[in-house]
Amino acid sequence: MVTELKIRQDGPLVVSGEDVALIDWNGNAYSVEKRPFALCRCGAxxxxxxxxxxxxxxGFVAGEAAPTDKALP
Ligand code: FES
Incomplete structure (x- = not known):
């Protein structure tokens, strides 16, 4: 499976893929119990x-979509 980072409208970043490690600023890995997993981007x-x-x-609002001429095949 290809690693994928998907932006949800008005929501989190959803990370798919088994070969992804989530590392903090000290270089320590988070334990990720299930996949895909979602990362907060609203701060709440x-x-x-x-x-x-x-x-x-x-009430997080973030609906910026990528340009459609750059869509994946
Ligand atoms: S994006 Fe879901 S709680 Fe922040």
Whole structure:
């Protein structure tokens, strides 16, 4: 499976792929229990760096889509 980082509209970054390690600024790896996993980008999660769904209640809005002429085949 290809590693993929997908941006959810008004939500987290969803990481797919078995060969991805999540490393903190000290070089230590997080234990990732399940895949795919979602990373918070709204700042409201109580379980950072993971998304806990709090973006919905926080009213997080981020709907910037990639240019359509760069879409994957
Ligand atoms: S993106 Fe989901 S809690 Fe922040």
């Amino acid at each position: 999660s109580q379980n950072k760096p993971f998304c806990d769904g709090a973006h919905s209640g926080a």
